[in-house]
Amino acid sequence: MGPSDGRRDASTVSPAEAFGALSNETRIQILRALSDAGRPLSFSELRDRVGVRHGGKFNYHLDKLVGHFVDKVDAGYTLCQPGDWVVQAIRSGTLTGGPTVDPAEVDLACARCEVPLEVRYRHGAVRVSCPACRGTDETATVRRPEREVDHGTVAVLPLPPAGVQGRTAMDILRAAATWAHLDALAVASGVCPTCSAAVERFVRVCEAHDAVEGRCDRCGRHPAVCVEFRCANCTDGRVFDAVTALLYTPELLAFVKDHGLDPTADVVEWSWDYSAEVRSTDPVELRFVFALDGEELTLTVDGDLSVVDVTRRDDSEVA
Structure with a gap:
């Protein structure tokens, strides 16, 4: 054909x-x-x-x-x-509407202030919020967030109404996180998850990033690097932090799997420590260091997020 x-x-x-x-x-x-x-x-x-x-x-x-x-x-x-x-x-339920789930506390703490997070569901989206701080969300995946929510947003994740049925607030969050990661896999692979057309990718780097305690005054984000994906056919768009965009690279996926973690099924239950360094902006060169169980993986990537160098150190070398 x-x-x-x-x-x-x-x-x-x-x-x-x-x-x-x-x-x-x-x-x-x-x-x-x-x-x-x-x-x-x-x-x-x-x-x-x-x-x-x-x-x-x-x-x-x-x-x-x-x-x-x-x-x-x-x-x-x-x-x-x-x-x-x-x-x-x-x-x-995508075409006919769905239920509303009022804010409910879940067994997951805010990464910034360690206060238990809240989950709510409305208009096809799961909103994860922190009732005590400004949250961390600058890369929400839903185009029309619920502006009336005045406390800190940690994440906004799309989920069809059927995903809410028979689930607790924590189960809803797990389902939405899995749905979002599968969505991210398609986007990071250059395929629009909405219409299947080709997706353009734009890497945004803040050259004077300063967000140690909050959002950067220059770019308004927590991470120095984010990735915007845009479909020219259906105008759908996603903005991810660079780590999410890199998650399905073979080197990082192997590192996670070697530590017994599933980035899709276990996405809410674990997190890793990592640091990001902007080594150059012309041309763009970024370095990410991931740490799990005492082991480190260093990925150096170019402006297209293609891996140009990999270093992996075992526990004795890290120590």
């Missing part, structure tokens, strides 16, 4: 046509019935599952979906990938 030239094919519809095709409860039930079946259904099987008696009426609605959301095959009707995405979005 060769690369696409971007032209519409027979199965491509405009956004207005796509949303118009979905603007009927019977059509939504058709998509859900095909998803539940997990196999092609004949016309009569599908009509029975949806519960529409009149064959002509049912055929009218089914015809609005065939070709883009539903495919006609020898065995009957089956979901196309866009139809599957619609059902996934409905079941996740």
